[in-house]
Amino acid sequence: MSGNIKSIVEDLVRPFLDDNGFELVDIEYVKEGSNWFLRVYVDKDGGIDIDDCGRISEYLSAKLDEKDPIPTAYFLEVSSPGAERPLKKPRDFERAVGKHVYLTTYEPVDGQKEFEGVLTAYDGETATVRAGKKEHVLPVAKIAGARLAIVM
Template structure:
C-alpha cells in the first residue's frame, strides 16, 4: 500500500524545518470543490511571517517536483496555524496548559461532547478542562479534536 501523502510530505520537509528552527504543526491533503489542496501548517517561537512561509513553500515545492509523490493537480499552501491553532501532538497539549482551549470528544464525557475553557492540566492520558460551569476530566483517548480558543 502506498504511504499516505501526509507522511511522505512530513518526511520530505521535516529535516529542513528542524534545521531552520520551525515546527511542523500539521499537513493535510484535502479536496474542496473541484480543487485539491496540500496545506502545510508551520510555526516557530515568536510566530512565522510571510517570508518564512514563502521560503518553506519554495523548498517544499522543489522537493515535491523531484519525487512527484502526488499524481494529480493540487495547490500548495504553507501557512501559520493561526490563533486557534489545532492541538495535534502531545507536546501541543503540554504547551496549552493554562490556556483557553476548545475540545470535542468522540463520545459524551459527563454528558457533554464539547468543552471550552482553560486547560488546567494534561498528563498524557487525561485533560482537565475548567469550563465556566465545572471542571471536567477528559480521557485523551476520547478527544476527537482540540484547538486553542480565543478568549473574548
C-alpha cells in the first residue's frame, strides 16, 4: 500500500512542482510509533526555504483533502532533503560526480559493502568512488543506498 500511496502523492504534487521549478527528490510514507508520516522531499536550484515548503504543503494538503487517497490519519511534512541528500535517480548521481558520497551495496564489492569518497564517474551502469588512492567501480544494480556525505 505504501508504494501505491507514494505514486498517488507524486501524481498529485508533480504538476505544481514542475510549474514552479521544484524537483521532487523523494516521498516517504512511514509509520513511526503509532503515527503515520507522509514526507515529501523537494529541492530547487539554489535550495528551498521555509516559504517554499509552506506553499508546497498548502497545495498538496488541499489536493490530498480533495482526493482523500490515504485511509488513516497522518502527518504531512514537506522539507529539503538536507545536506546529506539521497541519490536515487540517475540525475542525482550525475550531479554528484565530483562530490563526496557514501554508498552501500547489497553484497561485497572489492571485499566491502560500504564506500565513502569522491564520486569520480557515473555512466548509468556503474558508479566509481575514489577513497584515498583506490577507486572502486560499483555496479549500479548492486547499490543498496547512496547519499551525499559531509566531510568532517
